[in-house]
Amino acid sequence: MTSTEADHRLDDVIEESGVDAYLQFDDSSDVNHRYVTGFEASDAFGYLRYDSESILLVAPLEKGRAEKESNADTIRSTTEFVNDDVRDNITAEAKVLGKFVADYGIDHLGVSRDFDLYFAEQLESEGIEVKTVRDVIMEARTQKSESELESLATAQSITEQAMVYAESIIRESEVVDGILHYENEVLTAERLRIELRQFLMDKQCSLDEAIVACGRLAADPHDVGSGPLEADEPILFDIYPQHESGFWGDMSRTFVKGTPPSEFIHMYQATLDAFEAALGILEEGAGVTGAKVHNKVCDVFEEAGYETIRDGDIDEGFLHSTGHAIGLELHEPPRLVGESGELSTGTVLTVEPGLYIQDYGGVRIEDMVVVEKDGYRNLNDFHYDWEL
Amino acid sequence: MTSTEADHRLDDVIEESGVDAYLQFDDSSDVNHRYVTGFEASDAFGYLRYDSESILLVAPLEKGRAEKESNADTIRSTTEFVNDDVRDNITAEAKVLGKFVADYGIDHLGVSRDFDLYFAEQLESEGIEVKTVRDVIMEARTQKSESELESLATAQSITEQAMVYAESIIRESEVVDGILHYENEVLTAERLRIELRQFLMDKQCSLDEAIVACGRLAADPHDVGSGPLEADEPILFDIYPQHESGFWGDMSRTFVKGTPPSEFIHMYQATLDAFEAALGILEEGAGVTGAKVHNKVCDVFEEAGYETIRDGDIDEGFLHSTGHAIGLELHEPPRLVGESGELSTGTVLTVEPGLYIQDYGGVRIEDMVVVEKDGYRNLNDFHYDWEL
Numbered sequence: 001m002t003s004t005e006a007d008h009r010l011d012d013v014i015e016e017s018g019v020d021a022y023l024q025f026d027d028s029s030d031v032n033h034r035y036v037t038g039f040e041a042s043d044a045f046g047y048l049r050y051d052s053e054s055i056l057l058v059a060p061l062e063k064g065r066a067e068k069e070s071n072a073d074t075i076r077s078t079t080e081f082v083n084d085d086v087r088d089n090i091t092a093e094a095k096v097l098g099k100f101v102a103d104y105g106i107d108h109l110g111v112s113r114d115f116d117l118y119f120a121e122q123l124e125s126e127g128i129e130v131k132t133v134r135d136v137i138m139e140a141r142t143q144k145s146e147s148e149l150e151s152l153a154t155a156q157s158i159t160e161q162a163m164v165y166a167e168s169i170i171r172e173s174e175v176v177d178g179i180l181h182y183e184n185e186v187l188t189a190e191r192l193r194i195e196l197r198q199f200l201m202d203k204q205c206s207l208d209e210a211i212v213a214c215g216r217l218a219a220d221p222h223d224v225g226s227g228p229l230e231a232d233e234p235i236l237f238d239i240y241p242q243h244e245s246g247f248w249g250d251m252s253r254t255f256v257k258g259t260p261p262s263e264f265i266h267m268y269q270a271t272l273d274a275f276e277a278a279l280g281i282l283e284e285g286a287g288v289t290g291a292k293v294h295n296k297v298c299d300v301f302e303e304a305g306y307e308t309i310r311d312g313d314i315d316e317g318f319l320h321s322t323g324h325a326i327g328l329e330l331h332e333p334p335r336l337v338g339e340s341g342e343l344s345t346g347t348v349l350t351v352e353p354g355l356y357i358q359d360y361g362g363v364r365i366e367d368m369v370v371v372e373k374d375g376y377r378n379l380n381d382f383h384y385d386w387e388l
Numbered sequence: 389m390t391s392t393e394a395d396h397r398l399d400d401v402i403e404e405s406g407v408d409a410y411l412q413f414d415d416s417s418d419v420n421h422r423y424v425t426g427f428e429a430s431d432a433f434g435y436l437r438y439d440s441e442s443i444l445l446v447a448p449l450e451k452g453r454a455e456k457e458s459n460a461d462t463i464r465s466t467t468e469f470v471n472d473d474v475r476d477n478i479t480a481e482a483k484v485l486g487k488f489v490a491d492y493g494i495d496h497l498g499v500s501r502d503f504d505l506y507f508a509e510q511l512e513s514e515g516i517e518v519k520t521v522r523d524v525i526m527e528a529r530t531q532k533s534e535s536e537l538e539s540l541a542t543a544q545s546i547t548e549q550a551m552v553y554a555e556s557i558i559r560e561s562e563v564v565d566g567i568l569h570y571e572n573e574v575l576t577a578e579r580l581r582i583e584l585r586q587f588l589m590d591k592q593c594s595l596d597e598a599i600v601a602c603g604r605l606a607a608d609p610h611d612v613g614s615g616p617l618e619a620d621e622p623i624l625f626d627i628y629p630q631h632e633s634g635f636w637g638d639m640s641r642t643f644v645k646g647t648p649p650s651e652f653i654h655m656y657q658a659t660l661d662a663f664e665a666a667l668g669i670l671e672e673g674a675g676v677t678g679a680k681v682h683n684k685v686c687d688v689f690e691e692a693g694y695e696t697i698r699d700g701d702i703d704e705g706f707l708h709s710t711g712h713a714i715g716l717e718l719h720e721p722p723r724l725v726g727e728s729g730e731l732s733t734g735t736v737l738t739v740e741p742g743l744y745i746q747d748y749g750g751v752r753i754e755d756m757v758v759v760e761k762d763g764y765r766n767l768n769d770f771h772y773d774w775e776l
Contacts, residue, residue, distance in 0.1 A: 090501060090523075111505060113478060113504060113505065113506035114504045114505075114506070115504070115505040115506075116501060116502045116503070116504075116505070117499060117501065117502075117503040117504070117505050117508045117518070117519075117520050118501035118502070118503075118520045120505045120508075121519065121520060130505070131505075131509065132505050132506045132509060135478075194586070194589070198582070198586075201582070
């Protein structure tokens with residue numbers, strides 16, 4: 001089995017920390033654990049990095065599947081260390097972990113920062129010294145591999161298809177007394193979310209939530225939207241499904257059916273200018289700082305007459321960060337904020353400037369990009385027109 | 389604010405453990421944390437039990453909501469302990485926790501078993517002794533309050549409505565060449581799952597998965613089912629949605645459209661007998677052991693000529709536990725297995741005997757019951773006929 005990026009970094013951190021080995025124990029709802037092991041299981045399982053080898057400790061029923069699906073070099077069953085199935089009993093689990101680690105003659109053990117204190121106490125009572133080591137897993141996750149980039153591109157492509165679908169529904173809707181009607185029914189935010197959920201489910205994506213916020217509701221970036229969609233008002237879509245690969249899509253657009261207030265047109269143009277300016281900075285490629293991207297966006301908004309998050313606690317204007325990294329989690333570090341450091345090749349980011357004004361609503365434009373050595377690659381290919 | 393059942397138990401465990409206070413720090417995806425605090429937030433927040441008071445430590449933006457929604461007596465903002473928003477930075481979080489705990493003059497701190505080792509290390513480096521205490525939260529969760537029983541009854545009632553709906557679809561289907569057709573299309577497991585998901589979503593329940601397994605597929609209790617549903621074959625439904633209250637429903641039935649193999653009828657009768665025998669034991673009420681319930685089920689299956697999990701590693705027969713407690717998690721302790729202890733008043737359990745035979749498929753019957761002082765209360769009211 002080839003060692004992964006995470007394995008190599010763990011070998012380095014074992015060396016640097018003066019420990020004999022590195023242990024994680026969790027179920028695969030812990031994203032770092034799933035990432036390092038390449039294995040999914042709802043019961044907790046162990047991962048040990050020792051002597052440049054990866055060893056998985058799983059329940060007996062999971063052994064066959066772990067041999068097929070995981071990244072590990074060796075799979076061991078908990079039955080080697082007890083006579084019983086140990087799930088659901090934390091004390092039994094601690095005993096198994098103790099025997100497992102002792103089997104390799106490990107005295108000094110490095111663990112992840114979120115390692116359960118109870119397990120550490122139990123291992124220490126058996127003479128094993130336990131301490132946390134530097135978190136290199138998140139560092140590894142930030143630099144996407146080729147196959148991870150493909151998975152993200154797939155997730156974002158499906159997300160874009162959902163945006164095309166959302167746009168087509170707005171486009172095909174008829175306006176009756178200022179309210180959008182679709183298939184002879186009032187078109188609500190709730191109905192559109194159900195349509196999007198169904199559309200995405202058919203493409204192996206799950207959608208827990210999506211923002212479909214019309215008019216003033218969209219002035220609060222946390223309002224997911226509700227009720228009938230109206231003509232002549234901005235409708236903000238932010239669609240963020242998770243693909244069955246585990247990777248997320250995330251994309252926003254703002255549309256208007258009809259004639260928006262002239263202030264909206266000003267807001268939209270400022271947001272599009274800020275968006276393009278952010279991409280302009282990202283053309284510098286790896287090494288440019290996230291702060292430079294974010295500050296450029298703030299500059300553009302401020303020149304257009306809006307307040308930004310740089311001004312401190314504000315109620316209107318550009319209220320949030322310029323974007324965030326994305327992968328097996330929807331929001332991963334780094335974020336594009338005033339303190340962001342240099343961006344690395346292979347980091348995947350959303351770029352999502354937006355404006356929020358109580359009397360008019362919200363505008364947000366969001367694509368997903370890959371930072372490359374000499375520039376960036378946009379994973380989206382969708383127009384930037386608001387007019388439907 | 390009235391102290392909750394969990395608060396009282398924590399006061400006892402603080403006393404018993406010789407610590408000054410008890411701390412949890414997590415986001416509300418940790419069910420125990422959500423249960424103790426009554427608060428939901430995607431960023432981690434703190435809960436301190438000190439001097440018979442509950443104190444919440446939240447991000448500044450969450451303070452107002454925490455004051456309205458949480459169980460705590462006092463809400464404090466992280467900005468009291470730093471000048472910055474600390475989310476996304478574990479070292480900053482550790483510093484805030486240290487200052488927060490020190491503000492109460494706490495030297496000896498009890499924490500939950502899953503407390504992050506990294507936080508313990510940081511607190512100890514500031515002179516605070518940290519150790520885990522006995523897990524009394526899960527104990528409290530096992531004894532449902534009146535309002536929790538109402539929430540579970542609601543979740544299970546909606547689950548039963550979904551079962552009524554599933555049954556009606558099978559009933560209304562037409563058989564063409566041995567395959568079920570519904571609304572002029574082949575009726576597949578996938579289609580039925582989509583129908584169930586939509587039905588439950590309209591009733592404020594989310595359904596990640598449901599078993600709709602036809603024929604031999606149902607012989608594997610972990611197969612969720614796929615493909616066209618057939619006449620003259622058992623169709624096993626296991627529906628387990630989560631209500632917006634956080635509580636779960638869980639219910640199983642097995643139907644046949646047409647004429648099943650005679651072996652199925654034998655399997656079904658044995659399962660129904662085992663189910664009724666389990667309820668017969670539960671009539672003894674609180675104090676009866678889960679083991680007695682499970683062993684009675686095994687007795688009935690063995691008398692009917694089937695192997696059971698009591699016989700060790702078996703491939704066919706009664707392959708799993710008789711049931712499990714349920715609440716804010718789908719599977720909670722205790723399980724109804726051979727080693728189960730005495731059941732308490734207010735514990736809510738599934739009772740779900742089943743039989744799995746490679747050549748014929750699977751049968752499972754599952755209701756949800758509340759253990760009461762002198763008996764039990766069945767939260768279901770749905771027939772036990774397989775014939776549609």
